[in-house]
Amino acid sequence: MIKTINIPDDLTTSIMPIVHSDRRSSPRTQCIGLFWIFLGVVVGFSFIGSMAFAVVYGIEQNRRMNNQTITVDGNSDLCLTRYCVKAASSLIGSIDETVDPCENFYEFVCGTQLKNTKISNDANSQDIFVTLETRLQDAIIGREYVNHAFPLIVLLFADLLTLSTSNNTNIPKAVLNAQRLFASCVNETAIMADSVNVLLSFVNTELGGWPILQGPMWDDATFNFSQLLLKLAEYSSDVIYIAGTEIDEMNSSVQAIRIGQSDLGLLDRSYYVNESDVTKAYRQFIQNFALALATDRSMINNDVNDIFNFEKTIATYHWTLNEQIVRHTETIHSTIGNLSSAINTTFDFVRHLRRLYLLANVSLVDTDVVIASELDYLRNVSLIVDQQSPRVLQNYMVWRFMMSRAWIIPRRFRTIKQQFDQVFLGTTVEQVRAMKCARYVNYNMGFAVSKLYIDKYFDKDARIESIVMIDNIRNQFIDIINQSTWMNSISKSRAIDKARAINAKVGYPAYLDDNNNTKLEKNYAEYNFNSSFARNVLLMLKLNAKKNLQVLRQLLDREEWIGYTPTIVNAFYNPSFNDISFPAGILQTPFFYKDAPKYLNYGAIGTIIGHEITHGFDNFGGLYDKDGNKILWWDNETLSAFNQRKTCIIDQYNNYTVTQIDLPVNGEQTQGENIADNGGLKAAFAAYQKWTHIHRNLDKKLPGLTKYSVEQMFFLNYGQIWCSKMTDQYVRNLVLHDVHSPSQFRILGSTSNFPEFDRVFGCQPGQGNSRVNKCTVW
Template identity: 50%
Template structure:
């Protein structure tokens, strides 16, 4: 204040001051100027240091467009009011679960479904558009577009009406008694004949006959004979009268009523059809029963079938006639693998003793049940009403989505050519190869550390892991300028404007294809049956190969710009899961060449079985709260073993990568309080956030070999000591077992 007063006084006396006063004021002004300069310099220095610290903090964050987007969806998913050590699933997914809405047409909402929805939209765009660059498209793509166009042409479907299907039923199958009333004549009924005629259009009605890789010699194919499917999929549905069983019979009634004016026998026929199928269902093997009774499979030759198991049904003739559909003449030396033998024997007897009218009604019902969705609106609606009850939905998918799915399911490799060209980045292929290499190495270390294995079995297991073949993104011919392989694949897929005619032709083409491969050599490096345009991943034990389609190589599972902790927690866990399938309860029975032969010592097998039993018991005690039903630990054991091994191998691979690449991974904005290792687990869990209707959840528990997503998170993490370390959890807390189950 004093200096300020003096300066002001001097300023006021500027023109009347003496020389002495001016000298004093000059020195005073210099001193003040120095003080001001020092203050300014200090302020600037302080600001620079502060900005330097801020910049250093920003350097620790990933602020790319991808990272900002990833941070956004993870922050919208996490519920920090939940202790991660108590319930990591609801910690990672809690907010997502509160805000997610189950689509009215699916009965489920999960991360996979969100990716499927986007994939559907992409496929719709691809099939709806024409080539923009003036080039001539492969015939396969032209026919895929023709098939799609015929499917979305609902006025054309109405014009076609029901006659194309009824004509086949009446002229080829011998009629459908429920439509003809008392006038149907059973004098020409022949069980083998009707089953063979149906097999031209539909596999799985009563018996399943398919060509598959020979389990004991993976270089050749054999014939697999086993049980067919049930209309309601699983035996348990038939054990009690429910809304679903009532809706199923109503479906039969409504469909018949929509097709005939002769209604006098419909009620009795529906009752008899259902009773027959309910009887059949009691002999149907569940997934867990198939696993437990695998050793009951008979491996024989076509010429020895009649001697292999006793039945009045002529399975030898049935197989020979079936393969003639594909112009293949069976040899007596062709190998046959016969599973669910007790089912085959009992159902053969039931069908031969049942009244011909009931059997004919049931067989044609199963054919019509699968064709209803391809017919006019009034017929489709009968199926849709049933699906609403069975799946717990309240609406149907858009017609464009339904048609895109149909084309992709049946001509997926043609669709994939378009998809890969427009939507897939090959950087994803290259980065995935690197992740696979690292996780494979991680799995090999885990195998080597398995103290319960003897050295010889362990060495063979490591060698098997080393030679697992990998398919990433898409097969090379999909993107090649040479379209010969694609054109040969779809040479018989020639479609016109009639959707129902196209569907019936598709069924026959698929049947011929399946039978035709019997005498071919197995290509272990060929891509599997499912195309690149699916959100999924696969391990095939008979070829010892893993596949990661283009459809799953996208966020949140993978992104070329993502921090590695997200990629390893996402697609990395999926890769580890598929590799571990080579060493689960089923995969471990196949050697490195895909042959199902003994290659472990008996003691190692015994040790393995003890460890897998721990997994079975653990998951059998998990209850799906919304339907008050426990997981089937036997049925889901293979996938649970793969989940447990997958998360470990991926996490250890990430640790190794992080050691070799220090300070490369940056944290996400808003999530920087979580370490990179914690983010690995958060990203992993987010990929399994899911919400179901009760009906959908019930069906999943009954039929799926995968556990409900909640337990695909809680189960593996409760067994993983590294998870406890990363989140400072104490074994015994909600999300951490004291006695941890560990196969690998």
């Protein structure tokens, strides 16, 4: 994945889909960007289109320009299409020519843009992904919901999720329900009327109540830890432990059961070590939320402290992301029949799993495979749970459920959450409701949304050129394998076979391009929504948990899109399927435009394609063979040479410091993405060079940028897609809990290792942006 997916509060999968490269969870997908899951913390997207490409000599001028090349005479070397003018404006508005590209290419390519960019109050970052996600959401929610106070937004799309006043019988039921879900989410009046009562009724009748609200009246004799854990899991709320279905890494043709640690309210255990503004804000969040709901406030202060102290205790044993990466060999494969002896926990996971899967009418047998990770967490926390009072456990587990539901109730409660978000994320106001709702519907009913999007806005011919680019870059990566000096012939042959076997999914699954909506309707058959958003959310939680459990007995379809939808700005590599995916959402400008000069396309989407291909051969993807099975397919000599080369990458990035917050980059934690960034840049540039060799002098230059060669323009566009401005809080969470390096080091790290960058810009090894001892894996 190239960019962190910011998951809405109620992303509803029973086991959270972790899509970065090294998290041992489901589904196993590698991507080009950041991914840390915020339960109850939504990362807002900015409405302010401050990226220069959104303003191209005036929006009205652009609308009047046609899309044909304008030439002064028959020998013009300039590309003056609307797209080329827009791309030129973007780059000119980003580059800081007072900086030497050989000293700091990030500051050179992004400096002016960073100086002129302001992070919106409802966001914690501003970059090209934010802008494109906003553009997609504009398409999804329609013009009537867009905040016109921000005139720089390019309103390209109309109302996909707005319920039509006409009785269009041709609209699939799945789409109608997606529209109903959206309508209920933006209806503040209806939310005000019933959401609190619906939520509290659910807590009291299904979860056994929330003691913090009831004071001494709560009866601990009714407490049943196993039953509460089961009920929360039934509603896609994994607290303390996770349990669910994923592909068996040892046999990618079948599904397996996964158990492991759940997440923490503050994500990373480092937050709990010392008292800080974040821990104070977190406790205040719990307290204020409870005060707003309570009928008896007599025990709230004590309960808040107990909730936090319990979470602080289990955080002691919670594995950090880096530990999950370096200790992946401690994950065990067992079966239901042998699980109890294999993990040796006081909590009866076998009984829990049998009861959990029965909720979806799936009866487990002794031979069902179970993958267990974070074993010492499971053992230690099971002992801690045994020693806790019913009140503390009930309070904590219901709090974690409520924390993620704060956004579905009236604004006064969301304001309480926003006060916490301001400290934890750096966002000062709540994200515009329509945008938040669009993201929620898109993540939960993304294929219904995509059906509308691709029919109305996606250039389907773009798929053809994208596939050609994928083949070209794949061929260059195969050449890189062939030219490697550290692999023996057997390992080279196997690596080439794997590269050739990579399946590419481009744009959207084929069934969405068909007038027959049978599959779409089947997938969402039980998704029937009404005007009550709180009820709709609870139904969504339950349905998606059920779906995750049911797939244990279903045949795997390698053409399925698992864990992501076409209407997302990202790209993915799935080692279990050995496939790469490029959703329709990323196949738009400035990443890709079918009539753009090829140096722009290869510098943007091309490097992303190369990145995803390289993921199949990084420290994690390289553990899987061409069929997606986790087996050792490299010989020991080659594996040893690979480890030496990846150590160079680890050491290089360990030496980078994020000066904004004075924290070092974790080279071990980010190694897979750094390997992919370096390999992807190299493969894409080689593919562009081959294209220019065949199509000599075909690429025209951009107005105002004629002094730069086409090869330099390749690197300029590569650099620009990673320009990013972030709040201190966002950067801190990124460094602690993400497998991707901060943006500036994605640019600096890969270009400083690439001799072709030195040649193109005339850099000498030893300058700031050119390493003397370059790190090369691929």
